[in-house]
Amino acid sequence: MIGFILKRFFQSFIVMFLVAMLAFTMFNFLGDPVNQMVGIDTSAADREALRDRLGLNDPLYAQFARFIGNALQFEFGQSYQHKRAVSGLILDRLPATLELSLISAIFTLAVGVPMGVHTGLHRNSLVSKIFMTVSLVGVSLPTFLIGILLIFIFSVQLQWLPSFGRGEVVDLGFWSTGLLTATGWKAIIMPAVTLGLFQMTLIMRLVRSEMLEVLRSDYIKFARARGLPSRAINFGHALKNTLVPVITIAGLQLGSLIAFAIITETVFQWPGMGLMFLQAIQVVDIPIMAAYLMLIAFFFVMINLIVDMLYYVVDPRLRVDSTN
Amino acid sequence: MSITTTARALDLLQRAVNSDIYHSFRSSKMVMVAAVVSAVMIIGATFSPILAPHNTLDLASISLIDSLTPPVWMEDGDSRFLLGTDDQGRDMLSAIMHGARVSLFVGFASVLFAMVLGVSLGLISGYAGGFLDSFIMRAAEIQLSFPAILIALLIDGIFRGALDAKTHDELAVYVMILAIGLSFWVQYARTVRSSTLVEKGKEYVEAARVTGLPPFLIVFRHILPNVTGPLLVIATINLALAIITEATLSFLGVGVPPTEPSLGTLIRIGNDFLFSGEWWITIFPGVALAVLVLAVNLLGDWLRDALNPKLR
Numbered sequence: 001m002i003g004f005i006l007k008r009f010f011q012s013f014i015v016m017f018l019v020a021m022l023a024f025t026m027f028n029f030l031g032d033p034v035n036q037m038v039g040i041d042t043s044a045a046d047r048e049a050l051r052d053r054l055g056l057n058d059p060l061y062a063q064f065a066r067f068i069g070n071a072l073q074f075e076f077g078q079s080y081q082h083k084r085a086v087s088g089l090i091l092d093r094l095p096a097t098l099e100l101s102l103i104s105a106i107f108t109l110a111v112g113v114p115m116g117v118h119t120g121l122h123r124n125s126l127v128s129k130i131f132m133t134v135s136l137v138g139v140s141l142p143t144f145l146i147g148i149l150l151i152f153i154f155s156v157q158l159q160w161l162p163s164f165g166r167g168e169v170v171d172l173g174f175w176s177t178g179l180l181t182a183t184g185w186k187a188i189i190m191p192a193v194t195l196g197l198f199q200m201t202l203i204m205r206l207v208r209s210e211m212l213e214v215l216r217s218d219y220i221k222f223a224r225a226r227g228l229p230s231r232a233i234n235f236g237h238a239l240k241n242t243l244v245p246v247i248t249i250a251g252l253q254l255g256s257l258i259a260f261a262i263i264t265e266t267v268f269q270w271p272g273m274g275l276m277f278l279q280a281i282q283v284v285d286i287p288i289m290a291a292y293l294m295l296i297a298f299f300f301v302m303i304n305l306i307v308d309m310l311y312y313v314v315d316p317r318l319r320v321d322s323t324n
Numbered sequence: 325m326s327i328t329t330t331a332r333a334l335d336l337l338q339r340a341v342n343s344d345i346y347h348s349f350r351s352s353k354m355v356m357v358a359a360v361v362s363a364v365m366i367i368g369a370t371f372s373p374i375l376a377p378h379n380t381l382d383l384a385s386i387s388l389i390d391s392l393t394p395p396v397w398m399e400d401g402d403s404r405f406l407l408g409t410d411d412q413g414r415d416m417l418s419a420i421m422h423g424a425r426v427s428l429f430v431g432f433a434s435v436l437f438a439m440v441l442g443v444s445l446g447l448i449s450g451y452a453g454g455f456l457d458s459f460i461m462r463a464a465e466i467q468l469s470f471p472a473i474l475i476a477l478l479i480d481g482i483f484r485g486a487l488d489a490k491t492h493d494e495l496a497v498y499v500m501i502l503a504i505g506l507s508f509w510v511q512y513a514r515t516v517r518s519s520t521l522v523e524k525g526k527e528y529v530e531a532a533r534v535t536g537l538p539p540f541l542i543v544f545r546h547i548l549p550n551v552t553g554p555l556l557v558i559a560t561i562n563l564a565l566a567i568i569t570e571a572t573l574s575f576l577g578v579g580v581p582p583t584e585p586s587l588g589t590l591i592r593i594g595n596d597f598l599f600s601g602e603w604w605i606t607i608f609p610g611v612a613l614a615v616l617v618l619a620v621n622l623l624g625d626w627l628r629d630a631l632n633p634k635l636r
Contacts, residue, residue, distance in 0.1 A: 015466050140618040142568045149610070284481070
């Protein structure tokens, strides 16, 4: 067990190191940070002095070590575009993205699992066929197109929901939330659905195929032979056993939700990290790009690590293998 | 043409008609519709310079007087513009055909690039083994844990920083192909590696090695033809994904420039007009994209099932 965890930790560490190296390379070779910080009329001597002060004349390994040191303290320098500390900018935007991802994940599970159970239990019913068709369309439609269609229907035609922004936001000091106001809830509906639709179809198809598999197994037949009510069999026995892979996939998809938020945030002008990252790419604001890259990589590595460990806890077969 | 070649051609045709693939193709109406739709769209896009009713890329032929004309069946519609025009007076149908051409070109090219890269790395990884193998596979594993769109975005961002704006615009289509290709190679590499591991132990490879053939020739001339089976299916499914990725990047404004609009760029441009009532500028390119991707996806699903003997 300890060996397994150590190995996974080591692997995560390597990934983070590689990503840091990539981010650092971007910093150093794409554009000159000094040029970005000073005006045209700054003299060459002043530029040199600034280079010295920023440590850009140090050997590369020393600069890299300092970059890592700063990153560990969540310090990524100044944004070229906003002229503010990148860490502050990210902390401002983080709540919006995390709230969107969380609501979207809840929507995904709350709708995807029941749909999967239904299509698994009643394979040939009309509702199942509709669900399966919808899921195929959901896989084929690009996220941004779904967003545009929702805006077209609910904002332009029906005028029920706002098409951009977070609505009114309550500032809790360390966290700004839109979930305490009615306009905030109204504003989050369409972005959350847009973001979650693809994942929802994925969860639905997964639950369906797992249910089909489990329902064929012997212990379900035995439970039926014992005369248990079908509700107890379907939900108490079958569904419970399908949930292990579902939890794993849902966990892994949480990372994708945060990454795909870039698209949803752009369509709905949602003031989150993804929108900021995209704007940073367009004006080549390297500090923000580097910081976002590191942060997303960190999220992904942590989620992967936790899911791997959960697997280990949930599936006893893995434990037996490692002791042999 | 001699009689034998005609007979051989007929024989081939006979075999094609009798094959399982053809049979399973004929037995599903959905797949046949998908195939027809894909074919029509691919032909319409490829030959758009000839087939399109207007040349939207030629600035002299468009006129601002025609701008924002609604589709032909609405009031104020103009019979010259079946699906209406955009704010510049460009015919939407022609713009969609030209756009689909760019989208399909990027899609096919990036799938081809990903396939060449992935198959080569997979062959090398499987045949060489050892350090090289674990290095390539670890890289694949790491890349697989990040979504493809994020990787494509990042690669595009790096190029944007490394090139100046004008050069980047000129090279945008190729940057896009590179970015999407690099984010899709993993699946090919893993599939080919595992089949290479199987083929490596077989006698014909052993025999080639004994005759003193260099490893490069063994891998590419002897092993490669035997590991290509599943590639077609992966490529079809990836084509749909590549088209979606390109459209998404172009929609986000980091894809191909507006001077050479793809479907994604058209949707991005039209998005500004959604609120002022000119819905057709966004919705038609959007529908075209959705239909294209859906048709390719359906074909991919069918191909996967039809070529998988376990499901028969």
